[in-house]
Amino acid sequence: MSEVHAPRVSVIMPVYNAMPYLTSTLQSVLAQDLGDIEIIAINDGSTDHSGAELDRFALGDDRVVVLHQPNSGxxxxxxxxxxxxARGEHLFFMDADDTMAPSALRDMVEMADVRGADIVIPRFAGTGGRRVQSLFQRHPAGRISVARAMETLSPQKLFRRELIERAALRFPEERVRLEDGIFVARAYTSARHIMLCGEHPLYFIALRDDGQNISSRAIEPENYVASCRRIAQILIDGTPDQAAGLRLVLQFFQRKGLRFYAQQRWDRMAPATRATWVALHRALLREFLPPACDAWVAHPTDRRKIALIRAGDLPGLDAIIAAESQCAHQAQAMVVRETDRGTELTLAAVPAAAGSQLRRGIPRAPRLGAVRRIDRAMRLFGGSRAARGLNRRIAAGLTRGAPRVWLVLGSRRRDRTVALAGRLVGHEPGTGALTYAFVLSPQLLQSFGPDRVDMWTVAGTTDGLSGARSRVRSDEQVVVENAADRFYTTALGNASLRVLPGVSV
Known part of the structure; x- marks a missing residue:
C-alpha cells in the first residue's frame, strides 16, 4: 500500500460566524501559487451560513477539509x-476573516527550506482600519530574534510540524486571554531559527466592521494577568540565559502590561478597576522582575509608570497618565551634521496644545543664548566625554525648570533602545517650538551594530511628568552637513539613521 502524500502546508482555520469575510479568505488561500496545500477548516458551531459556505468550497476542491463541531466558545x-x-510538513494558522497575497505560502516555505527556520512570520498589513505592530514596517526580512519576534504573538505564522510535535505545542482550550501568546511564546523559545518573510505585506489582517474580532471583547483583569504570568514563566523557563529571560519578560510587560496605563484606556476605567489592575501587575512584577531590571527601560515614561505600579501609587499613576496629553508634541529634525564629537542632531518639539505643560518654564533668551555659546566653545575640546558631560551640566543649570525632551533611539534588527536627554537651545514664542540639541557619539551608534536606527522623542517636565513618544519627522527642509551617509528620510517621512559597519563618522 502506497504512503499517503503529505502536503507542504496545512492551513488550519477555525471558523465561527465568519460570513461574508469567509468567502474572500478561502479564495485567497486556494489562489496560492503553491498548490501543494490542504485547508482544514473547523466550523465551531457557526449559526450563520459559514458551515454551508465551507461545504460549498469543499465540494469544489478536494484540498478543502471541513470539520463541523458544536461551539467550543x-x-x-x-x-x-x-x-x-493536519498532514502537512508545515502548519499555518489563519483566521477566517483575513486574506493572503498569492505568493505568501510559497515565499514562507522557501524561506523555511533555505534558512532552516522552524517559524516563518509573514509581513502583516492591516485592512478595514486594523493596525499592526511597527515591527512589520521597521524590521527587514530575514532572521529575527526572539525578543523582536515577541512583538507579534498572534498565531498567523508558518510553523514547522516537527517543532510542534517536538515541543508538544497545543493551544489552551479554556477561555483565557492571550491563548495565542501562550502557544506562540512556547514556540519561539523552542525554535532553532525564526524568520520574518516578505519585502512587502504577505498577510492582510482584518478589522471586522461588525466588531466581532475576539480581541475586541471586554478584558477581565484577573484572566488577562493570569495569562501574562503563564507567558512570563514560559519565557523564563525557555531562555537558558537568566538575564536574557528577564529582559524578555520586562519587554513583554511593557507591551502587554503598560498598555492599560495609556490615557485613553485609563480614563475609561472605574477607580476600582484601576486598583485591580495595579494590584495584579504589582504582584506580577514582584514575582518575576527584580526592581534592578527597571534600569533596562529606556523610555522615561514607561520607567516611571513601572516604579509607580511597584509602589501601588494610584495618585502618582493618575498624574503621569494625565500628563500624556499635556506633553503631546510633534518632533521635526532641523539640522544633522557629522563632527569630531559624533552625529549632532538639532530638532524642534512643537507642543500640541495651547495650554501644554511644554509652554511653561521657558528660560529667557539670554540664558538660551549662553547655552549656545558654551556649546560652541566646548567644540574646541572635540568629542571628549569630560567635555560632553560638562556641557550637559552647564546647560541643565541654565535651563533649570524648562521642559525636557529625550531622544529615543531604536534599532530595527536588534532589541536595543537608548534614550538621551537633550539640551534646550532655542524657543520660538509664536509657535511654542522648543529647539533641542543632541550629540550621538560614535561609540553609542556603533553599539547598535550594522543596522538602521529610528528616532522618537519623549517630552516631560522637571517634576517627573512625561508623555508618550513621538516619531521624529523629516522633510526636505532638514539641513544635512557631512551626514548624507548617516541620516535619511524614510518613505513615511520619518527621520532615521544608518549605522555602517566599521564606520564611526
Missing amino acids: WPGGPRNRGIER
Missing part, C-alpha cells in the same frame, strides 16, 4: 483539532 480547541488532523 474559544479558538484554541478548533485549532488543536486542526493540528490533530
Whole structure:
C-alpha cells in the first residue's frame, strides 16, 4: 500500500460566524501559487451560513477539509483539532476573516527550506482600519530574534510540524486571554531559527466592521494577568540565559502590561478597576522582575509608570497618565551634521496644545543664548566625554525648570533602545517650538551594530511628568552637513539613521 502524500502546508482555520469575510479568505488561500496545500477548516458551531459556505468550497476542491463541531466558545480547541488532523510538513494558522497575497505560502516555505527556520512570520498589513505592530514596517526580512519576534504573538505564522510535535505545542482550550501568546511564546523559545518573510505585506489582517474580532471583547483583569504570568514563566523557563529571560519578560510587560496605563484606556476605567489592575501587575512584577531590571527601560515614561505600579501609587499613576496629553508634541529634525564629537542632531518639539505643560518654564533668551555659546566653545575640546558631560551640566543649570525632551533611539534588527536627554537651545514664542540639541557619539551608534536606527522623542517636565513618544519627522527642509551617509528620510517621512559597519563618522 502506497504512503499517503503529505502536503507542504496545512492551513488550519477555525471558523465561527465568519460570513461574508469567509468567502474572500478561502479564495485567497486556494489562489496560492503553491498548490501543494490542504485547508482544514473547523466550523465551531457557526449559526450563520459559514458551515454551508465551507461545504460549498469543499465540494469544489478536494484540498478543502471541513470539520463541523458544536461551539467550543474559544479558538484554541478548533485549532488543536486542526493540528490533530493536519498532514502537512508545515502548519499555518489563519483566521477566517483575513486574506493572503498569492505568493505568501510559497515565499514562507522557501524561506523555511533555505534558512532552516522552524517559524516563518509573514509581513502583516492591516485592512478595514486594523493596525499592526511597527515591527512589520521597521524590521527587514530575514532572521529575527526572539525578543523582536515577541512583538507579534498572534498565531498567523508558518510553523514547522516537527517543532510542534517536538515541543508538544497545543493551544489552551479554556477561555483565557492571550491563548495565542501562550502557544506562540512556547514556540519561539523552542525554535532553532525564526524568520520574518516578505519585502512587502504577505498577510492582510482584518478589522471586522461588525466588531466581532475576539480581541475586541471586554478584558477581565484577573484572566488577562493570569495569562501574562503563564507567558512570563514560559519565557523564563525557555531562555537558558537568566538575564536574557528577564529582559524578555520586562519587554513583554511593557507591551502587554503598560498598555492599560495609556490615557485613553485609563480614563475609561472605574477607580476600582484601576486598583485591580495595579494590584495584579504589582504582584506580577514582584514575582518575576527584580526592581534592578527597571534600569533596562529606556523610555522615561514607561520607567516611571513601572516604579509607580511597584509602589501601588494610584495618585502618582493618575498624574503621569494625565500628563500624556499635556506633553503631546510633534518632533521635526532641523539640522544633522557629522563632527569630531559624533552625529549632532538639532530638532524642534512643537507642543500640541495651547495650554501644554511644554509652554511653561521657558528660560529667557539670554540664558538660551549662553547655552549656545558654551556649546560652541566646548567644540574646541572635540568629542571628549569630560567635555560632553560638562556641557550637559552647564546647560541643565541654565535651563533649570524648562521642559525636557529625550531622544529615543531604536534599532530595527536588534532589541536595543537608548534614550538621551537633550539640551534646550532655542524657543520660538509664536509657535511654542522648543529647539533641542543632541550629540550621538560614535561609540553609542556603533553599539547598535550594522543596522538602521529610528528616532522618537519623549517630552516631560522637571517634576517627573512625561508623555508618550513621538516619531521624529523629516522633510526636505532638514539641513544635512557631512551626514548624507548617516541620516535619511524614510518613505513615511520619518527621520532615521544608518549605522555602517566599521564606520564611526
